[in-house]
Amino acid sequence: MCTLEKRGRVLILTLTGSGEHRLGPGLISSLRSALATARSDPTVAALVTAGEGRFFSNGLDLAWAKNSSEGISTLVRLVKPLIADLISLPMPTVAAVTGHAAAAGMMLAVAHDYVYMRGDRGVLYMSELDIGLPFPDYFMDLMQAKITDPRTLRDVTLRAKKITGTEAKERGIVDKVCQSASETVAEAIKMAEELAGRNWDKGVYASIRLSVYPKLCKSLEIPQESDEAVRKHFASRL
Amino acid sequence: MCTLEKRGNIYLLTLTGSGEHRFNPSLLSSLRAALSSLLCSSHAPNSALITCAEGKFFSNGFDQSWVRSAPPSQHRIISDLLRGLISDYLSLPMPTVCAVTGHAAAAGCALVLAHDYVVMREDRGFFYMSELDVGLKFVKYFEVFFNEKIPDNQTRRDVLLRSARVTAREAMARGIVDRAAQGIEGTIEEALRLAEEVAATVSDGSKLAEKRKLMFSETWRHVSAAGGSKL
Numbered sequence: 001m002c003t004l005e006k007r008g009r010v011l012i013l014t015l016t017g018s019g020e021h022r023l024g025p026g027l028i029s030s031l032r033s034a035l036a037t038a039r040s041d042p043t044v045a046a047l048v049t050a051g052e053g054r055f056f057s058n059g060l061d062l063a064w065a066k067n068s069s070e071g072i073s074t075l076v077r078l079v080k081p082l083i084a085d086l087i088s089l090p091m092p093t094v095a096a097v098t099g100h101a102a103a104a105g106m107m108l109a110v111a112h113d114y115v116y117m118r119g120d121r122g123v124l125y126m127s128e129l130d131i132g133l134p135f136p137d138y139f140m141d142l143m144q145a146k147i148t149d150p151r152t153l154r155d156v157t158l159r160a161k162k163i164t165g166t167e168a169k170e171r172g173i174v175d176k177v178c179q180s181a182s183e184t185v186a187e188a189i190k191m192a193e194e195l196a197g198r199n200w201d202k203g204v205y206a207s208i209r210l211s212v213y214p215k216l217c218k219s220l221e222i223p224q225e226s227d228e229a230v231r232k233h234f235a236s237r238l
Numbered sequence: 239m240c241t242l243e244k245r246g247n248i249y250l251l252t253l254t255g256s257g258e259h260r261f262n263p264s265l266l267s268s269l270r271a272a273l274s275s276l277l278c279s280s281h282a283p284n285s286a287l288i289t290c291a292e293g294k295f296f297s298n299g300f301d302q303s304w305v306r307s308a309p310p311s312q313h314r315i316i317s318d319l320l321r322g323l324i325s326d327y328l329s330l331p332m333p334t335v336c337a338v339t340g341h342a343a344a345a346g347c348a349l350v351l352a353h354d355y356v357v358m359r360e361d362r363g364f365f366y367m368s369e370l371d372v373g374l375k376f377v378k379y380f381e382v383f384f385n386e387k388i389p390d391n392q393t394r395r396d397v398l399l400r401s402a403r404v405t406a407r408e409a410m411a412r413g414i415v416d417r418a419a420q421g422i423e424g425t426i427e428e429a430l431r432l433a434e435e436v437a438a439t440v441s442d443g444s445k446l447a448e449k450r451k452l453m454f455s456e457t458w459r460h461v462s463a464a465g466g467s468k469l
Contacts, residue, residue: 092399113399148391172392198401201373205399208370211381212398227377231317235310237373238302 001030004037009045009196010189011038018053023104024061028078035085045196047089048188049112050096050181057105059127076136079104083142084220086111087213090202092195096188097165097174098181103127107139110146110173113209114195116188117165119177124168129160141219147173203233239268242275248433249276249287249332250426256293261345262301266319273326286437287330288429289353290337292422299344299368320345321379325461327352328451331443333436337429338406338415339422344368348380351387351414354450355436357429360406360418370401379460386457388414 005012013034015021038044051057060079065072086093086108095112102125109115109124117124126143128135135143135157147153152171155161168174176191178184210217210224217224225233241252251272253259276287291297300316308315327334336353343366350356350365358365367384369376376384388394393412396402409415419428440446451458 113395146391148389172390175392195400198371200370204370204373204375207375208399211376212385212394214381214385225375230375230377231314233375235313238306 001027002034004034006044007189008193009043010192011041011044011047012185012189013038013047013049015049015051015057020055020058021051021053021105022058022061022063023075023079023082023108024064025075025078027061028075028082032082032085035082035089038091039085039089044091045199045202046091046192047093047112048096048185048192049093049108050185050188051098053099054122055099055105056095056097056101056122057108058100059103059105072133075104079107080136080138080220083107083111083138084222087209087217087220088206088222090206092192092200092205094188094192094195096185097122097124098184100125103133104139107142111142114176114188114191115168115174116176116178116184116191117168117174118179118181118184119165119169120179123162123164124156124173125162126156126160129158138216138219141216145213145216239265240272242272245430247282247285247437248430249285251287251289253289253291253297258295258298259291259293259346260298260301260304261316261320262304263315263319265301266316266323270319270323270326273323273330276332277326277329283441283443284437285332285443286335286433286440287332288335288337288426288433289349290339290422290426290429293340295340295346296338296342296363297346297349298341299346317377317380320348321461324348324352324379324383324457328454328458328461329447331447333433333440333446335429335433335436337425338363338365339425342366344372344374348383351383355417355432356409356415357417357419357425357432358406358409358415359420359422359425361420364403364405365397365409365414366401366403367397368401370399379457382460383454383457386454 003014003016038047060075065075093112094114095109097109097117099122101109106124149172165177169177178187241254243250305313334353335355336350338350338358341363342350347367406418410418417428419425
């Protein structure tokens with residue numbers, strides 16, 4: 001479902017296989033396990049997430065939901081801590097969007113600190129409006145946190161616009177557009193290495209990320225430190 | 239530490255001396271004292287305030303050497319004083335222009351953003367939120383303030399979560415700075431021009447202050463809890 005590869009201080013998480021990398025209980029669990037590995041390895045200083053094949057991720061595994069008694073709401077419930085894992089990961093994260101990223105798959109992508117995307121094919125697409133599904137609250141919180149241009153947010157959520165890498169860069173969703181999937185991954189790794197090279201304190205990085213997205217972190221039930229704890233940390237570092 | 243002078247209807251608050259203008263209780267209290275004279279007394283309509291600095295630095299943030307020499311129970315004094323200073327700027331009954339005449343780092347950046355308008359020197363100097371590089375976390379009011387003042391995701395991420403050293407040109411492109419100018423004097427002159435322009439449009443400063451606090455209501459809620467403009 002996914003593999004982990006270490007390159008220096010960068011951990012590369014790849015959604016494997018030529019399929020749609022739909023988020024069902026199996027893949028969600030594998031991804032969370034991979035992120036736990038990243039979190040616990042002191043030699044890992046940055047994460048890159050990429051996909052094989054035509055898709056980065058096409059969203060929730062709706063086929064699984066249809067055949068299961070628990071349904072979509074279970075998947076919505078299971079993806080939430082996965083997103084929380086990314087938002088709380090104590091290191092810089094770079095998404096290498098190597099193919100289509102739709103619905104929950106687009107959420108997975110934008111939950112990263114930096115989003116690199118191929119410009120030759122593939123789209124970002126919040127399909128929910130088109131297929132008659134609601135947005136979970138935390139999806140909207142994530143989009144409001146990461147897509148701060150009002151017209152872009154409107155086009156993404158209320159128009160279900162399919163946005164290419166190039167357009168996504170122009171509109172502030174994507175940081176860098178590349179010419180192919182492999183170039184996207186290579187550039188994402190390069191960026192991750194650069195960020196890892198800044199040698200930031202992991203706890204501080206995680207804390208500042210929460211400070212940058214406080215509403216999102218509340219939505220994902222990620223606890224933020226009190227001012228008292230922050231002051232204690234400051235005193236301990238003098 | 240700082241001087242307050244008047245040029246016509248424009249007040250000029252200068253962080254004096256060639257040093258880094260780091261925030262310790264003395265400098266922060268001096269700044270608050272200078273601003274309190276503008277908060278309390280009545281003054282002519284169509285005024286404005288410019289804050290600028292002498293030397294290479296606008297402000298390089300908190301005075302770490304003061305902190306190291308102070309007992310831990312006192313550390314929060316400078317954080318609380320900065321919070322009070324921000325509440326003073328939010329309450330000021332006239333438009334405010336920051337003339338970023340030199341490097342602004344960490345808490346120094348907070349002083350820059352506390353103004354309504356920013357003119358920054360473009361031939362040298364950076365706007366640099368160094369906290370991540372130095373290993374410092376944010377207390378709540380600081381976090382709220384930066385989120386309200388820098389709403390764009392990529393800009394805020396680069397400034398806070400990448401500790402980017404931002405030049406005046408980049409800062410302008412990204413909406414943090416309004417104008418850029420050459421040299422210290424050029425920056426102050428441009429700030430004076432901008433101050434005159436905006437001062438001409440604001441005859442009732444107290445109404446401006448009300449609107450500003452409403453515009454940044456979350457910040458106001460967090461900084462005014464400290465007691466507003468008490469010294």
